[in-house]
Amino acid sequence: MLFFNHFGRYILMIRGMFTRPENMRMYWKELMHQCVEIGIGSLGIVIIISVFMGAVSAVQTSYQLVSPLIPATTIAQIVRDTVILEFAPTVVCIVLAGVVGSKIASELGNMRVSEQIDALEIMGINTKSYLIMPKIAACLLTIPMLVVLSMVLGILGGRLAGTATGIISTDAYDMGLLMNFIPYNVFFALVKAYTFAFIISTIPSYYGYYVKGGALEIGRSSTKSVVVACVMILFADYILAALLLDKS
Amino acid sequence: MIEFKNIKKSFGDKVVLDDVSHIMETGKANLIIGQSGSGKTVLQKCLVGLFEPNSGEIIYDGHSFTDMNVDERKELRQQIGMLFQGSALFDSMTVEQNIMFPLDMFTTKTFSEKLKRVNEVLERVNLEDINKKFPAELSGGMKKRVGIARAVVLNPRYLFCDEPNSGLDPQTSMVIDKLILDITREFNTTTVINTHDMNSVMEMGENIIYLYEGKKEWTGNKKDIIFSDNKLLNEFIFASEFLQDAKDMRMLEARGKISDDRDMGKMLKGDKLD
Numbered sequence: 001m002l003f004f005n006h007f008g009r010y011i012l013m014i015r016g017m018f019t020r021p022e023n024m025r026m027y028w029k030e031l032m033h034q035c036v037e038i039g040i041g042s043l044g045i046v047i048i049i050s051v052f053m054g055a056v057s058a059v060q061t062s063y064q065l066v067s068p069l070i071p072a073t074t075i076a077q078i079v080r081d082t083v084i085l086e087f088a089p090t091v092v093c094i095v096l097a098g099v100v101g102s103k104i105a106s107e108l109g110n111m112r113v114s115e116q117i118d119a120l121e122i123m124g125i126n127t128k129s130y131l132i133m134p135k136i137a138a139c140l141l142t143i144p145m146l147v148v149l150s151m152v153l154g155i156l157g158g159r160l161a162g163t164a165t166g167i168i169s170t171d172a173y174d175m176g177l178l179m180n181f182i183p184y185n186v187f188f189a190l191v192k193a194y195t196f197a198f199i200i201s202t203i204p205s206y207y208g209y210y211v212k213g214g215a216l217e218i219g220r221s222s223t224k225s226v227v228v229a230c231v232m233i234l235f236a237d238y239i240l241a242a243l244l245l246d247k248s
Numbered sequence: 249m250i251e252f253k254n255i256k257k258s259f260g261d262k263v264v265l266d267d268v269s270h271i272m273e274t275g276k277a278n279l280i281i282g283q284s285g286s287g288k289t290v291l292q293k294c295l296v297g298l299f300e301p302n303s304g305e306i307i308y309d310g311h312s313f314t315d316m317n318v319d320e321r322k323e324l325r326q327q328i329g330m331l332f333q334g335s336a337l338f339d340s341m342t343v344e345q346n347i348m349f350p351l352d353m354f355t356t357k358t359f360s361e362k363l364k365r366v367n368e369v370l371e372r373v374n375l376e377d378i379n380k381k382f383p384a385e386l387s388g389g390m391k392k393r394v395g396i397a398r399a400v401v402l403n404p405r406y407l408f409c410d411e412p413n414s415g416l417d418p419q420t421s422m423v424i425d426k427l428i429l430d431i432t433r434e435f436n437t438t439t440v441i442n443t444h445d446m447n448s449v450m451e452m453g454e455n456i457i458y459l460y461e462g463k464k465e466w467t468g469n470k471k472d473i474i475f476s477d478n479k480l481l482n483e484f485i486f487a488s489e490f491l492q493d494a495k496d497m498r499m500l501e502a503r504g505k506i507s508d509d510r511d512m513g514k515m516l517k518g519d520k521l522d
Contacts, residue, residue: 022354110339114339115333116339122329122330124321124325
């Protein structure tokens with residue numbers, strides 16, 4: 001019952017966002033502000049994670065390929081496909097669920113507890129529309145861009161680690177990258193990125209917007225929102241893989 | 249004028265407001281008083297639409313707020329200003345941006361026009377040179393004054409104040425009370441104030457409603473309070489011995505039994521009067 005209660009309120013929250021904006025210019029300003037906060041704000045962590053993710057996967061792939069019959073170019077292919085299919089969209093989005101999700105939940109929670117949301121309501125502003133919609137739109141705009149950036153940096157990280165440790169030459173790595181490339185994988189990764197971006201923005205918004213109590217509850221709801229968002233990302237990851245990568 | 253009739257509100261099984269009716273008059277400070285948990289804040293939140301009453305009707309100058317749709321309510325709310333207990337200033341914005349926010353949202357004024365208006369209201373609440381400060385850099389009293397400035401920047405017809413003196417020293421409380429009263433008179437607003445501060449009641453109480461356990465127990469003005477024989481009201485208002493003595497003196501004074509300061513001194517010592 002509790003699940004349906006939460007799910008119903010979550011759907012109502014999303015439905016409540018779609019009203020005519022009171023002032024389009026102010027909404028645009030808020031959207032740009034959120035794009036900077038979410039997109040530029042997460043850039044550092046995404047760069048670090050992506051480079052190391054690619055580097056580690058190159059080293060570990062090489063460690064597992066013991067047969068001399070397997071060419072070195074295979075390392076590049078495996079790094080490319082794992083980064084594009086799983087690491088860039090899923091791992092980066094799980095990290096972003098922590099970084100962005102907790103920020104959204106605590107920001108909205110603090111606004112709720114300190115009556116700032118009530119103050120906006122009294123002014124005649126649709127707070128779901130003004131506070132939540134720009135966050136969702138900003139996530140949908142910036143997170144797929146971060147995922148694409150992560151793909152590039154992950155592959156570059158693998159190349160750097162491969163050459164630095166002498167596992168694979170740059171020429172072999174570059175050749176491996178071009179072999180058996182399936183563009184559909186990028187499409188699949190972007191579908192995942194958009195889906196996860198929606199989860200990362202809406203679930204913490206829900207927990208933050210409806211928080212009750214004080215500072216302690218803000219912390220709790222922020223943590224809960226991250227946990228639920230991560231679980232939902234993993235669940236959606238499986239569903240999308242089953243639906244979109246089915247070869248039968 | 250704001251009229252509310254037979255307002256009922258409950259949360260689960262707990263009845264918070266039970267059949268409360270009253271008229272809040274224009275150009276006056278209308279006070280809702282009562283102990284903590286008596287339903288003051290819930291009543292005020294029902295009046296502004298933050299809570300939906302279970303039954304009853306709220307009428308703003310002849311227009312039924314209860315029957316209004318979302319858009320009509322949004323339009324009406326642009327004529328409402330509210331000062332919150334914790335001021336509810338936007339943390340990430342400066343004082344200037346906080347006060348300018350309603351102007352940005354609902355007017356098409358140029359930046360210089362908006363800035364002029366911001367400075368006007370800041371001057372009105374006796375604050376200057378704090379435009380670029382953030383709420384975290386202000387004292388409690390200053391935050392309240394900025395809250396008032398933001399509430400009145402669009403010249404509202406209705407002003408709601410939720411415990412405007414909470415957390416303030418008596419002197420600052422008086423400044424805030426006077427400011428609210430002056431603004432009410434100057435702009436002829438219908439001002440509704442939630443309070444349990446007795447200084448405010450005696451300073452501003454032109455139309456008072458006393459709530460007890462969610463019911464309207466008493467109504468009157470600050471003069472009526474002194475002579476009221478309502479037991480629950482007297483227990484609430486004159487809770488301390490000092491205030492009880494003050495009431496006794498006012499009553500004796502009014503009946504002509506205290507003639508001078510000498511008699512008042514005797515009264516305070518507990519001696520018999522001549």
